[in-house]
Amino acid sequence: MGGEAGTDPPDCFHCGLPIPKGLTLFADVLGEARPMCCIGCCAVAEMLEAQGLSEWYRRRKGATGFRGPFLPDLDDQFAYLESPALEEEFIEHDSGGSVHASLLVEGLSCAACVWIIERHLLAREGIRSVRTSLASRRVQVEWDPERIHLRDIVLRLAEIGFAARPAQPGESDELERKEDRAALIRMGVAGLGAMNVMTYSVALYAGAFDEMSEAAVGLMRWMGLIVSTPVVLFSARPFFRAAWREIRLAAPGMDVPVAIAIGGAYAVSLYATIRGTGEVYFDSVCMFTFFLSVGRYLEMRIRHRSSSLTRSMIDATPAFARRVRDDEGERVVPAHALGVGDRFRVRPGESLPADGIVLEGRSAVEEALVTGEPWPRPVTVGAAVIAGGINVESPLLVEATRVGERTTLASILALIERAQSERPKVARTADRVAVAFVSGVLGVAVFNWIAWQFIAPERAMWTTLAVLVATCPCALSLATPTALAAATHALARAGLVITSGRVLEGLASADRILFDKTGTLTRGQPTLTRIVPVRGHEEAEVLALARTLERDSEHPYAHALRVAGEDGVHSGSAEVGDQEEVASVTGFGVEGSIAGTRYRIGRPEWAASSSGEPPPEGETADAMDGSAAVFRVWILLADEKGPLAWFGLEDPVRKDARAALEALRERGFRLEMLTGDPSPSALAIADRLGFDVAEGGVTPEGKVERVRLLQARGERVAVVGDGVNDGPLMRAGDVSIAMGSGCDLSRLGADAVLLRNELALIPRAVEWSLRMKRILAQNFGWAIAYNLLVLPLAVSGQLAPWVAALGMSTSSLVVVLNSLRLNRLREAG
Amino acid sequence: MTILLVLIPLGIVLLGVAIVAFVWAVRNGQFEDLEGEGERILFDDEPSLPSDGERQASPAEGE
Numbered sequence: 001m002g003g004e005a006g007t008d009p010p011d012c013f014h015c016g017l018p019i020p021k022g023l024t025l026f027a028d029v030l031g032e033a034r035p036m037c038c039i040g041c042c043a044v045a046e047m048l049e050a051q052g053l054s055e056w057y058r059r060r061k062g063a064t065g066f067r068g069p070f071l072p073d074l075d076d077q078f079a080y081l082e083s084p085a086l087e088e089e090f091i092e093h094d095s096g097g098s099v100h101a102s103l104l105v106e107g108l109s110c111a112a113c114v115w116i117i118e119r120h121l122l123a124r125e126g127i128r129s130v131r132t133s134l135a136s137r138r139v140q141v142e143w144d145p146e147r148i149h150l151r152d153i154v155l156r157l158a159e160i161g162f163a164a165r166p167a168q169p170g171e172s173d174e175l176e177r178k179e180d181r182a183a184l185i186r187m188g189v190a191g192l193g194a195m196n197v198m199t200y201s202v203a204l205y206a207g208a209f210d211e212m213s214e215a216a217v218g219l220m221r222w223m224g225l226i227v228s229t230p231v232v233l234f235s236a237r238p239f240f241r242a243a244w245r246e247i248r249l250a251a252p253g254m255d256v257p258v259a260i261a262i263g264g265a266y267a268v269s270l271y272a273t274i275r276g277t278g279e280v281y282f283d284s285v286c287m288f289t290f291f292l293s294v295g296r297y298l299e300m301r302i303r304h305r306s307s308s309l310t311r312s313m314i315d316a317t318p319a320f321a322r323r324v325r326d327d328e329g330e331r332v333v334p335a336h337a338l339g340v341g342d343r344f345r346v347r348p349g350e351s352l353p354a355d356g357i358v359l360e361g362r363s364a365v366e367e368a369l370v371t372g373e374p375w376p377r378p379v380t381v382g383a384a385v386i387a388g389g390i391n392v393e394s395p396l397l398v399e400a401t402r403v404g405e406r407t408t409l410a411s412i413l414a415l416i417e418r419a420q421s422e423r424p425k426v427a428r429t430a431d432r433v434a435v436a437f438v439s440g441v442l443g444v445a446v447f448n449w450i451a452w453q454f455i456a457p458e459r460a461m462w463t464t465l466a467v468l469v470a471t472c473p474c475a476l477s478l479a480t481p482t483a484l485a486a487a488t489h490a491l492a493r494a495g496l497v498i499t500s501g502r503v504l505e506g507l508a509s510a511d512r513i514l515f516d517k518t519g520t521l522t523r524g525q526p527t528l529t530r531i532v533p534v535r536g537h538e539e540a541e542v543l544a545l546a547r548t549l550e551r552d553s554e555h556p557y558a559h560a561l562r563v564a565g566e567d568g569v570h571s572g573s574a575e576v577g578d579q580e581e582v583a584s585v586t587g588f589g590v591e592g593s594i595a596g597t598r599y600r601i602g603r604p605e606w607a608a609s610s611s612g613e614p615p616p617e618g619e620t621a622d623a624m625d626g627s628a629a630v631f632r633v634w635i636l637l638a639d640e641k642g643p644l645a646w647f648g649l650e651d652p653v654r655k656d657a658r659a660a661l662e663a664l665r666e667r668g669f670r671l672e673m674l675t676g677d678p679s680p681s682a683l684a685i686a687d688r689l690g691f692d693v694a695e696g697g698v699t700p701e702g703k704v705e706r707v708r709l710l711q712a713r714g715e716r717v718a719v720v721g722d723g724v725n726d727g728p729l730m731r732a733g734d735v736s737i738a739m740g741s742g743c744d745l746s747r748l749g750a751d752a753v754l755l756r757n758e759l760a761l762i763p764r765a766v767e768w769s770l771r772m773k774r775i776l777a778q779n780f781g782w783a784i785a786y787n788l789l790v791l792p793l794a795v796s797g798q799l800a801p802w803v804a805a806l807g808m809s810t811s812s813l814v815v816v817l818n819s820l821r822l823n824r825l826r827e828a829g
Numbered sequence: 830m831t832i833l834l835v836l837i838p839l840g841i842v843l844l845g846v847a848i849v850a851f852v853w854a855v856r857n858g859q860f861e862d863l864e865g866e867g868e869r870i871l872f873d874d875e876p877s878l879p880s881d882g883e884r885q886a887s888p889a890e891g892e
Contacts, residue, residue, distance in 0.1 A: 133861065181855050188851045196844050200837075216833065223837055227844065 012037035013057070014045045014161065029054050044161035053119060053160075059112035081151040081166070083332035086320055090166035091150060098128055100142040101150060104167035105132075105157065113162070120160050121153065138167060166319060176304050183300055187293040190235035193227050194286035200224045201283035205802040221273040224282035232266045236289045238296070254477045257438045261472035262288050268465045278462055279801045284469050284808055291812045295478040298485040317388045317409060321353040322346070324397065335403075342400045346391045352398065355407045358383045360397035366390045433476070433780065437787075441471045448795050459797055466794040469804050471787045475811040479779035482819035487772045490823050491752075496737075496761045500751040506735035508769040510718040512710060513664060513762075514703075516729075517675035517682060519722030520739055521689070521759075522651040526560045526633070530648030542645035546637050549590050549601050557635060558590070560649055589635065597639050603678070604636040607643070633679050653685065656760040661690055663763035669718075674698045674706060700729065707732040720762065721750075737762060772822055779815045786811040 012019055013027070013034035026033040027045040036042040048054045091101045105117065114132040117139060121130045126147035131140040141153055150166065157164040200220040207217060236259075243259030246252050265281040265288075272278035321338045322345040324330050330345055335353040338344060343359060346352055352365075364378045367389040379385060385398060387407035404410065445467045452460035488498045498504065515521055531539045543561070550558035589602010600607040633651075637644045661671055670693070673686045678697035686694030698706070707729065710717050719733030730736040730750045738750035739757050754761055790807055793799040854860065 177861075180861075184855050184860055185852050188855070189848055192844060192847055192851070196840065199840070219833065219837065223841065226841060 010035045012041050014041035029057055041161070044159070047159060048116070051120075051123075053116055056112050056116040059115065081154060082149065083320075086166065086332055086334065087150070089334045090319070091145075094142065097144070097146075098142050099145045100140060102167050103139045103141060103154065103157070103164040105137055105139050106163045116160060117157065117162065121156060124148065124152070124156055127153065139164065179300065180304065183293070183297050186235040186238070187290070187297050190231050190286060190290040190293050193231035193235070194283070194290040196227050197224050197231075197283045197286045200227075201802070201805065204280070208800075208802070218276065221269075221280050221282075224280055225270060225273050228266065228269075228282040228286050231286045231289050232262060235293060236262050239289075239292065252435055252438050254438075254473055257441050257468075257471070257473055258288070258292060258477065260442075261468045264465055264468050268461065281465070281469055281801050281804070284472075284801070284805045287805065287809050287812075288472055288474050291474050291478055291809075291816075294816075295481045299481040302481075302485060302488060317407070318351050318353050338400055338403050340400055340403055342403075344398055344400060346396045346398060348391055348393055348395065351390045352385055352387050354398075354400040354404075355384070355386050355402035356398035356400045358385060358396055359399050361395055363391055363393040363396050365396075366392055437471075437473055437476065437784075441468070441473075444471070444791065444795070451795075452797075463795065463797045466797070466799040466804065467791065470790040470794040470799055470807070472808065473783070473787070474808055475783035475786060475815045476780070478812055478815050479776060479783055479819075482816050483772050483776050483779060483822060486819045486822040487768050491761070491765055491768055494761055494764065495755040495758055496752055496765055497755055498752045503735055503737070503751040503765065504769045504772050506716065506751075506769075507718060507766050508773055509716055510669065510735060511715040512670040512672060513718045513720060514707065514729075514733065515671065515673045515691075516703075516721035517673055517677060517686075518651065520720055521657050521673070522653050526557060526649040526651040527563070528560050528647060529650045531645060532648070533645040534643050537644055539645075542637055545594065545599060545644070546601055546647065548594055549592050549599055549637075557633070557649055561647065599637065599639050599644075601637045602635055604634060604646075607636040607638045633677065633681065653689070654757065654759055656758055658689060660759035660762055663760075664766070665690060667763065667766055669766075674703045676700070703729045704732045720759075737765075768822065775818055775822060778818055782814055782818070783811060 010019065011017060013029060014036060017037050019025075019035055019037045025036045025038070025042055027036050027042045027049070028034075029045050029049050034045065036045060045054075048056060091099050093099050117132055118130045121127050121139075121141060126144045127141060128144060129140075129142040132138075133140075139157075143153065154164050154166075200223045204212075204217065204220050204224075206212075207220075239255055239258050239262060242253075242255040246255055262285055265285045268278070269280040269282050269285065272280050317335065319335050320332050321335045322330050323333045323338060324343045324345055338354055344353065344356070348363070358379055358381050360381065362378075362380050365385050367377060367386060379396070384401075385396070386409060387402075388409040402408070445464050448467050449460050449464045452463050484504065487504055491498060531543060533539055533542050546561050550561050589600060589607055591598070591600045593599065633649045635647050635649065637647065665671060671691045672693040672695075673682075673689075673691045674695050675682050675686075676696075676698060680696075682696050683694050695706075707717050707719065711732075711734070716734045718735040718737070719729055720737045720739075721729055722739040730738060735752075736750040737752045737754060739754050752765070786807065790799060790804070793803070
């Protein structure tokens with residue numbers, strides 16, 4: 001025991017979670033003994049190997065993040081699936097005598113998971129078909145109800161380590177899918193149409209130089225009309241609708257000139273085709289529509305991605321509840337059947353379907369989803385619990401106080417969704433540019449028409465149209481979405497998922513970056529590395545006392561102590577007796593009595609207020625050696641007579657922290673660390689990591705205040721945190737980035753999530769944000785310059801349709817290709 | 830040049846076919862998961878070892 005923490009211990013080969021200290025458990029996978037973190041993971045890995053499915057480990061892109069199930073428990077846990085009420089709700093009957101249901105699967109993260117799920121399910125007799133959707137984490141299973149039951153299917157998924165439960169097809173999911181498909185079809189039709197019309201147009205343009213027979217010209221024009229009609233009526237419909245809305249609201253945006261150009265060009269070309277005079281612009285019409293649809297499609301994809309992140313939270317509340325009524329006893333009902341005042345039971349391992357107050361039972365509830373605290377919180381009769389929390393220990397009877405859309409979780413999600421639906425500022429800037437542009441264009445067009453009335457009235461209509469076509473803000477409206485999409489995509493591949501456009505525009509202009517310590521700069525999992533007993537006590541004895549005191553505490557330190565006691569190294573340190581009147585004092589520690597003696601464990605100056613004894617060896621400041629920095633904290637166990645033992649807890653700094661901070665400083669950001677940890681070692685290490693400002697012992701509210709203060713001073717503040725208590729901070733910062741391992745809700749509040757916890761991606765994101773700004777400026781500059789350039793030609797009546805078509809597509813292509821440069825993951829100079 | 834009178838309408842018909850095929854593909858969900866399907870082909874499609882001891886050779890017998 002004791003000694004220094006070694007290099008990073010290996011994580012569980014199956015689930016990727018850290019292996020409890022001292023545990024040695026291995027499973028033979030792919031011809032090698034792999035470390036496992038628990039019996040569940042071990043069982044899953046061995047079963048996959050036995051079935052010849054261990055190939056999965058090689059194909060998958062990341063670990064599941066879910067501990068394997070402990071199989072004997074499962075059978076009982078899934079018994080609820082046999083309730084008839086649930087069956088009615090979730091199982092649909094098909095015509096052929098089979099039934100199907102949709103299951104929500106957690107831990108489904110890559111194509112390899114899809115593969116193994118489908119393999120494993122189809123191997124079971126009675127299952128007819130399996131369809132997995134990676135994006136929505138849902139598996140659609142069709143089976144023969146005579147031979148197997150829904151419960152068997154869920155059990156079967158549990159065997160290979162995936163937690164599944166029946167899911168209702170989400171309404172917004174369905175809506176988004178429809179929207180996505182419709183947009184894709186519109187884009188496809190416009191694209192195919194544009195390609196075909198172009199062939200006719202090229203013939204016409206060639207014919208304009210060569211002599212071409214009247215009949216052939218007529219044929220080409222009619223063909224163009226036939227092809228472009230569905231493009232205008234079907235593919236371009238959203239633009240007309242949006243333009244109409246903008247006109248009605250008297251808030252003209254980009255859609256008005258787009259609709260005028262498409263509609264005007266089409267109408268004039270139609271007239272020209274029927275009358276056999278003038279010019280046709282069918283090619284321009286189709287290409288406008290195609291390019292614009294591409295831009296809109298990209299915008300929509302970004303929006304959908306962020307809302308699907310929110311929706312995965314909604315999935316956290318269960319779809320069923322065990323309602324308890326005096327007349328009918330306990331019955332499994334769909335969660336939405338639960339009303340305020342209903343009582344429901346929650347078994348260990350299940351999550352709560354509604355907010356409520358505990359009526360019966362004593363247990364612990366894990367509410368990481370909302371509070372960010374990863375350790376369960378003890379609850380007893382009268383305690384308030386929230387929907388989405390997981391009951392960990394023993395059954396609870398709860399009276400519902402808020403259900404459905406009213407629960408804490410649902411209302412927070414609603415807030416976030418609203419924030420997400422706001423368009424990013426870059427898009428709004430583009431809109432402002434558009435408004436100025438629209439008024440300019442319309443002004444020029446009207447002026448042009450009036451002027452030509454005096455010069456040559458018969459050409460007024462044609463030149464006006466040429467003006468409208470030439471100035472259609474096609475390239476302008478592609479500028480933002482393509483750049484945003486390309487940058488987002490490039491960073492997502494690197495491991496930074498961006499949920500809001502704010503990140504890319506705000507990161508580069510931030511003045512100061514605030515870091516949280518625990519979980520962000522460090523791994524956030526302190527481990528017990530030293531025990532220094534005083535007054536001749538035994539290690540095992542003091543650890544047993546400490547564990548007993550900390551048994552119900554949710555603090556990470558308490559967890560480290562408990563874990564240390566569970567492994568083999570500190571054997572003989574089982575909990576001693578019962579603690580009585582335990583009280584935890586926030587920010588200081590825990591106090592309680594065991595077998596009549598009062599103990600305190602926590603901050604040294606608090607635990608033994610009488611003794612001013614320093615921690616052993618004065619190790620606070622030199623815990624850092626080279627780059628393997630370690631935050632060490634000493635906590636003290638004391639009784640009424642004085643100190644009993646020191647416990648040294650270590651939380652190593654992430655390996656890439658130093659380099660990342662260095663890179664950010666070079667870019668001119670001021671770096672600041674705020675931590676709730678009051679120990680001097682935290683500040684000493686912050687100093688060595690090169691922070692400009694570091695402050696310890698800051699409460700979550702204090703952090704938010706700090707951000708507000710800086711903002712009031714006119715600074716723009718970016719925030720990086722892991723979300724344990726950082727939720728409000730995330731919302732306060734101008735830009736926020738959350739660690740992927742942080743709590744779910746902070747990830748939602750954040751504008752971006754570091755999937756693999758690589759801090760090195762932050763300087764990279766800054767780089768991208770700068771590049772995107774440059775490229776956006778180029779795009780806008782180019783698009784506007786092009787429009788201004790052709791305007792005189794159009795006004796003077798010199799703009800032939802082929803010049804307009806060529807110029808328009810070239811300028812749009814330049815914008816798209818320029819944006820695509822962001823997609824390349826090269827370190828830019 | 831009269832051949833154009835045949836070829837161009839034929840082109841329109843082909844365009845119609847292409848659009849119908851595209852719409853079918855989108856409605857069929859073929860554009861929903863662009864990554865997974867691409868990788869699926871890399872996986873061994875041979876049924877691996879029988880996973881359940883009791884599994885018999887009659888998985889697809891309909892009703």
